[in-house]
Amino acid sequence: MLFFIRFVTYIFMAILIGFGLTALSLSTGSGLAAKRVGGWKSWKDAAHLNADPYTRAYIAKTGQLPLPPNIVQTYYALYDNAHRRLHTSCTYVVESSAVNAKWWTMAAYDHKGQVFKNKIERYSFNAGSSMIKFDGGFRIYLSQTVQPANWLPLGDKGPFVLVFRLYRKQLSEAQIKNNGDVPLPLIKRVSC
């Protein structure tokens, strides 16, 4: 009887750990499949014909149709710069220096990958719609309440994901040598 109880307990634990590990690796991005740049991660082979199993599972689970990185490089952030989970009840400022790409866009999504519906119908900022700083960079505020300049409204309480897309990213010689990594916007929590 003791053997049977122990057997069932270990099987249950194995199932729990196995599925837990799967959920974790697909939400935060397995180190094998997702490339991390600062607080951002990018599924490097999302549009690759021979993508690894983790990437294929992530694409199937989220129902995305990705584009190859030479057209658009997509970065996801689940955490701010202090590695705290992004949450809609807080106010954030996302700051970047000049973006070296033909076009860029930044949008916030709920945990299901849906944009937050809002009365002013503002779901993102891009290279053409955002107010640009003197140095060519941008500053975007994310919160539930109105903020000055580039304000992206957040939805009801809950965690959210920030997505930054770079279209036809331009790389310097140094960046090419550095695996194509470019400086990405900093996400700072202002208040909570």
Place this chain on the structure above:
Amino acid sequence: MNIRHILWGAATVILALIIHFCAVLAIPLVSENDAWKKLQNFTKVNEMLIVNSVTEANRLWAFHAPDMSFAICRYDVTKGPVQVDFELLRGYWSIAIYDPDGKNFYAADGFDFVRQETSLLLLGPDHIKGDNDALPINVPQEEGLLVLRAPFDNPVMKQTVIDMLNRAKCDQIQVETVKPRKKV
């Protein structure tokens, strides 16, 4: 802790890893959420579906770019090649083709084309290009998805984008009636 506990623990970890890898491999096969399955309910074969509202795009796929309109063609080359005519207004507009597994086997943006107005000819394994001047693409499976992405900087530009997407065509053509349309 005796050797028996260590063995049970090791067996649990090994079983957990097996379950994990099996789950990762199984998700693409069993997921009801993948783009192909979802879009089958919203698209008609060899017809363009224009998606120009955030609400509509929210229903179709996760993490869609909200400052973008889409034209989607669920093509089927079983009865003949499919010709797709479209315009790319800006360099960062793009066109991409996927098989039913969501694998992207063709993608290009406006910077890749010399002309704003472009035609692609999707060919099945038994089809020949003939004298059609459209850019031939051999598709790996008879069905798939073609997605035209058209970003807009601001809401004012959105109507122009929608008008251009509405002019995009996705038509099946008979092999014997393949005629030149537009030069690439």
